[in-house]
Amino acid sequence: MYLHALNVCMISTLIGINMNLNPQQLKELAIGALLHDVGKLDRITDDEAKDDRLHHTWRGFELLKAKREYSLLIAHVAFQHHETPDGLGKPRRLLGEQIHLYAKIVSAANTYDNLLQGSGLDAGLLPHVAIEHMMAMAGTKLDRDILIHFLRTVSVYPTGISVRLSTRETGVVVGQHRGLPGRPVVRIIKQGGGKEYDVKEMDLAKHTTLFIEHVLA
Structure with missing residues (x-):
């Protein structure tokens, strides 16, 4: 989980730089990305996991909102990073423009790292295969504009490898x-x-x- 948080933070920050976010925005984005899964620190039962109100995004939001050192925007990264443009995400099923920019960025970074490093059926993919999966999600599970910036940012196979x-x-x-x-x-x-x-x-x-x-x- 720690390595995943670092990867998501790094990728999100690079996307933010590509989008010309200002230093304050980059700071908020980086902190939000680093803490996006903080709600997973509290274990819950399988039955509790079925309740959207107990989804780790809710728990992360409540935890960060209570911390005065973090802005509400940082808390909303934890809250919204599983929301999707098609309105079928969690926990509140927000539609595209209702989702904050930071959360859209972290969603793309989170998806990419999960496809590479995660434990699900679609995990452990080669980078170019992961990107093909993400391109198929454009407009439904991932924001199209953010995906374009992601593709301009990420060096899947660095020069020299x-x-x-x-x-x-x-x-x-x-x-x-x-x-x-x-x-x-x-x-x-x-x-x-x-x-x-x-x-x-x-x-x-x-x-x-x-x-x-x-x-x-």
Whole structure:
């Protein structure tokens, strides 16, 4: 839970920077993201979990609201980060514009980290697969505008990292596409029969049937 909170805080802050939020807004966003799941610290029974009024978002909101050092906006991040644009989220089923900007940002960051690190059926995904899942949620479970900023912000496969492609070839990421973080440029180096090396670059944004299968280092 601690590592998840740090990941969500980092991703949320990067999105906020991409959106040109001012220093005070970034501070509130970062604190809200770091504490978004604080309501999970109190354990409840399975029967209690069925009651929206006992959802961890409610408990987190009440806990943070009682702390004078935190603004009400920070408390609302904990309260609203499971609300969704389609009005089917928890705990109050708010619609798109009723959800605060900070909560929308944290929702995207939280979803991404859960898809990578969580324990559900859709967890443990490769980064580009997680992004494809998120793009399918645009306008329903995730805010479209926030998702665009997320895609411009996150470096799924950082330059310099070694990867294995679906062709079983290995290479190094040498370039990025802003807005297409899951489709970088990969340089593949093969040694020929002699001492010659065959070097080629595969732009995954153009070779759409190829994908990164594994991160090597």
